[in-house]
Structure formats: structure tokens, C-alpha cells
Amino acid sequence: MKYITCIICPNSCEMEVKEGKNGIGVCGNICKRGEEFAIKEINNPTRSICTTVKTTYSEMPMLPVRTDGEIPLSYIFPLMNIINQKVIDHPVHSGEVIIENVLETGVNVISSSDMYYFIEEVK
Numbered sequence: 001m002k003y004i005t006c007i008i009c010p011n012s013c014e015m016e017v018k019e020g021k022n023g024i025g026v027c028g029n030i031c032k033r034g035e036e037f038a039i040k041e042i043n044n045p046t047r048s049i050c051t052t053v054k055t056t057y058s059e060m061p062m063l064p065v066r067t068d069g070e071i072p073l074s075y076i077f078p079l080m081n082i083i084n085q086k087v088i089d090h091p092v093h094s095g096e097v098i099i100e101n102v103l104e105t106g107v108n109v110i111s112s113s114d115m116y117y118f119i120e121e122v123k
Contacts (some may be wrong), residue, residue, distance in 0.1 A: 004041055006034040017042055044068035049079060050112070052097060055088040059119045063088050064112040065098050071105050078103060091115040 006013040006029065015028040015037045026038045040046070048070050052062040071079060079102055086099060092111045097110040 002042065004038050006037050008037045009123065026054065028102055045073040047073055049076065049109075051080065051083055053083055053086050053088055053109075056114070057088075057115070057119050061113060062099075063092065065109050066112050067107050068110050069105075071103070076101070077104050079097040079109075080095045083109060088097050088115075090121060 002017045004015045004017055006015060009031065013029045013031075013034045013036070015026055015034060015038050015119070017037050018027075019042065022056075024039050024042055026035045029038065030096045033065045048067050050066040053065050054060055055063050061089070065083070082099060082102060088098065092098070094111055094114040094117050095113045097108045098111055102109055
């Protein structure tokens with residue numbers, strides 16, 4: 001038996017998840033999405049990541065980025081190692097791919113901000 005707090009909606013349901021011979025049973029969820037989250041969390045937990053990447057611009061030394069999908073929970077630290085080595089040396093638009101197909105997951109790391117608003121001179 002495992003206890004999980006749902007992060008899908010503001011209800012934050014406290015759910016009890018049991019694995020048995022008939023599959024996975026979920027109790028305590030208010031909506032169907034909570035049950036789906038709990039089953040996914042037991043079988044293959046994934047997360048979206050929001051963080052920053054270094055830039056060469058003093059006007060914007062850090063660029064906010066995020067994944068455009070979810071990655072397996074076990075990939076978070078390897079992803080952060082890759083992101084921490086990346087340095088942006090050219091202006092980027094919001095939504096532009098910064099790291100493509102990270103860790104061969106099919107998920108990209110994309111810019112969450114438009115650098116053109118922050119830098120004075122484009123290199």
C-alpha cells in the first residue's frame with residue numbers, strides 16, 4: 001500500500017494505492033484524473049521540468065526554460081546535468097528549442113521567455 005497526494009488539480013486528494021492480483025486499486029480520489037495520476041505514478045512516474053539556462057548576456061544572465069513534455073522521474077538529475085552545462089550565446093524567442101530530444105525521450109527543452117525584450121544589442 002502506498003499513499004499519494006494528487007498534483008493534477010487544486011483538490012490535492014490524498015489517495016491510497018494498493019497493488020493486488022486484480023491490478024491497481026485507488027481510493028480517496030475525487031475525480032477520474034486522480035485515479036489516472038495514481039496509476040501512472042505507480043507504473044511510470046513522470047514530471048515536467050522548469051528551470052534556467054546560463055546565457056552570455058549581462059542583461060539576462062539566466063534564461064527560463066522548460067520541457068515541452070514529461071520525462072521519467074529517474075531522468076531529472078541527468079537532465080539537470082545537461083542543462084547546467086548549456087550556455088546560450090545568441091538571442092532566442094519564447095518556445096524555441098534549446099536542447100532537442102533530451103536523453104532520447106522525444107522531449108525538448110524550450111525557452112520560456114523571449115530574450116529580445118531583455119538584451120540591448122543583438123550579437
